[in-house]
Amino acid sequence: NAGVTQTPKFRVLKTGQSMTLLCAQDMNHEYMYWYRQDPGMGLRLIHYSVGEGTTAKGEVPDGYNVSRLKKQNFLLGLESAAPSQTSVYFCASSSRDRGPDTQYFGPGTRLTVL
């Protein structure tokens, strides 16, 4: 089992460019999450999904869009990148059927917007 994987690991964008971050999990988890981590801020939830075809906004959704077309994949898109979106992005997944459960995290994507 690979667990949760993220691509790419690093990316540098210019202001206004777009990109998509891909998250994949092989644990058959229903729930998936995108977080951003900034220095001194901990992790903040951007968007999440409770199942295939369903997404919802988290704490800091502005400037991001997501899609969950397949259960194992959760995509995070930046349509027009801004320097304020420079951050480390983490994807996570968890199981619906095991009650209060842990989240499993990917290794992160370090994004710099110039």
Next chain:
Amino acid sequence: SQQGEEDPQALSIQEGENATMNCSYKTSINNLQWYRQNSGRGLVHLILIRSNEREKHSGRLRVTLDTSKKSSSLLITASRAADTASYFCATDAGTGFQKLVFGTGTRLLVSP
């Protein structure tokens, strides 16, 4: 906004010493979890304590929860250099899908 505030922000100790870090939160919770993050890596789950539990152990880890004070503590006993990492508390308000709200973290440095 952040749910959890952790204290201290940074902690430096010697191998073999115990490390204690605290987490305070603002609203009622269903459970509280602690995660570890090694530098440049993703978070790894350490331990979960439910709101009706007061103390839980896992190996060298001991977690306490005081819901009346809305606080939790994580104790790492007999620390090792490999314990060097950032530690985050995360609260689950029980909204039905494990939406976690993370604290700001404690950076722990364990020197040989």
